[in-house]
Amino acid sequence: MFFAIPLTNKPTWQSPPWMTVLLIVINMMVYWGWQAPEDRLMQRNAERYADSGLAAIEVPRYIDHLKQTTPSDPRGKEHLDAVQAMWGAKAADVLYVDMWHEQDFRQALLAGRVITVDDPQYEDWRSRRTRVTPYEPRPFTWRWALHFERGLSEPWLNWLTATFLHGGVEHLLGNMVFLFLFGFTLEMALGSGTYLVMYLLCGMGASAVSLGMHAGSMGLGLGASGAISGLMAMYVVMYRLRRVNFFYMFMFYFNYARWPALVMLPVYMGHELLQQWIGNQGVDYMAHFGGLCSGALLMAALMMVKKLEAPSNLAPPEAKPMTDDEAQAQASIQRAQRLSDELDFSAASQAWQTAARLRPRDASVLEPWFEVARHFPDSEGFHAAAKGLLNLPANDTAARRRLHTHYHAYLKLAKPGMRLSAGTLVHLIPAFAKLQAWDDAQHLARVLHRSTPVHPKWPETLTQLVHSLVHHKEFEAAMRWLPALQTHAPTDPITQMLARSHPPAP
Incomplete structure (x- = not known):
């Protein structure tokens, strides 16, 4: 094969x-619309044929027909031997299907040219045939x-x-x-x-x-x-x-x-x-x-x-010449991979850091840098790699889950502790809220709330967090943020809604 x-x-x-697509549909329609129903009817009629007694009359004549029409064809001889073996086993239903595909014989048989009126078995054959022929489908596959x-x-x-x-x-x-x-x-x-x-x-x-x-x-x-x-x-x-x-x-x-x-x-x-x-x-x-x-x-x-143009998406695009920065980044990546293979993690971390300066938003650079730098959790390189990873876009659920995984790895390993800027917190809080990681989102929100000076995006980040809590029916957690909302986003609709549901005590 x-x-x-x-x-x-x-x-x-x-x-x-x-x-x-149209050619595929036509092929499907021809098979399922005509050929498959023909096969099903033929198989059902084969059982009727086996019970009718017609095989004893027709099969010997069918074998004589094959002997006369396939004297020198090797495949014809093999077919004849198979038919004789089936007849010896009295497999009348199988022989019916075989005769069905030999339409020249069938047409002669049904036209009365095989078993003629002067044949002693003609009346018996005709009587039995009338109980089978009306149920036979018209030959479609053979015709075309x-x-x-x-x-x-x-x-x-x-x-x-x-x-x-x-x-x-x-x-x-x-x-x-x-x-x-x-x-x-x-x-x-x-x-x-x-x-x-x-x-x-x-x-x-x-x-x-x-x-x-x-x-x-x-x-x-x-x-x-x-x-x-x-x-x-x-x-x-x-x-x-x-x-x-x-x-x-x-x-x-x-x-x-x-x-x-x-x-x-x-x-x-x-x-x-x-x-x-x-x-x-x-x-x-x-x-x-x-x-x-x-x-x-x-x-x-x-x-x-006629000049033909191959579809452009089939041919691999020609490689564009790399800029100096791209060439330097590629060289740094190859060096970092080689050093990692040699288990020289310190030098590999520095090589990844060089590549990351040239590709600061490339996860394929930041993730291996973070994995290598985690061997030195108190190093500046480890904290820088984490910062780069945690500031990658979080445009879909998969990206947000990756952020969450990286955050917990950083939280677990960082020494003496995490170094998260206010800008990074503003990025992570809504991403974790969309994942319904409430503990992490609210913990980071409390850190940002205590920071001074107040980050310009804190009011927007706070309202996004509380909106998400309310949307997921976390009302008790949302109410705990009401004082902060009243301070930093007093006119926001979510603030006013929570205030109405929790009026001040007299």
Whole structure:
């Protein structure tokens, strides 16, 4: 088993891949709207057929039909042997399903050309048939699939319709995943109309190769995988020698790699030819190969007459030249990481501090600096790292939780104690209040309340804290802040509300 899919691309929903989505929806509708109901009806009727006694009359004639129509086809001989084994086991319901897929025999049977009126069993057969035939669904999959025995004489419409049929849920879902992975990229590059035409032509090319290679043999061809193989070839031809990130799996081994896209075309083709040579049954590898050839030729021809631009979000952006500060910060980070690996935490802390001066709001710098500096909890570096972390933005719950975690680590380790500026307190109090960490929020608020001079943002911070307490029904805690509110925010609505609910004693 082998596959390789590109990973550097992602859809942009500013320009959604509606045609790819529409193709997926059509495939789903065809399967769930027609094919799956047909299969369910056929399975139910198989039980009715087994109880009807028709098998004793029809199956021997079906075996004679197979002997006459598959004298030299190896797959036909295997099929004949399997049918004879099933008949020996009296598996009439399974044989009914098998005969259902042999529609040429069924049509001749139902038209009275297999068991004719002068046959001694005709009346008995006809009587039994009238109790089964009315419940049989009209053949849908057989009507629109490829018939290998017809070869290239198959009607052209079936070359196309077969690409919208599938043999089961797993077959359908697997194809739809790959259709989306390759399709949305090509749709963005080609435009919906050109993309649709190319997809359909790839499907027909796959059908043509499949019919040519399997001409005269038994079986049906169906599935979108030939057309999707065409998309795979179009993708790699479009990106040519540009390096693209791929996820690949070979047998039980999987990994990531960055390869020139066009390298994958002979790899894809070689895989399909190898599988065909090995002789794996149940998969039409020649349809895949035909789709790859069709897609590669179509994309090459299109690129000769039209300049195509690959979607910009697929190619990794070219590295911009670094400024002196960025280069110095990067060098400091690399030095800090190396010193940390060598367990030289003192020197690593200094290197992280240098990087933090250049990237003061970068959590990826501040957090490792704090982790290294915690080995020296009484150092200026440790207190500076904590200050930087505790002043990072708290725009969402995850960021506020990180602040809270860092605060408690600092509270636990700092020697001789925490050094929190009034500006840091103003930042932490509302963040902790939104987390409903009331003890911490109110403790910091009391520290800020006692500080002098009064911080300009203290009234706003205080009202935010009390609003949060009231909102979460912490009324008793909110009332304890009423004197401070009356001093620093006497006109705020929350102050007036609390004052009315707690009038002064006479």
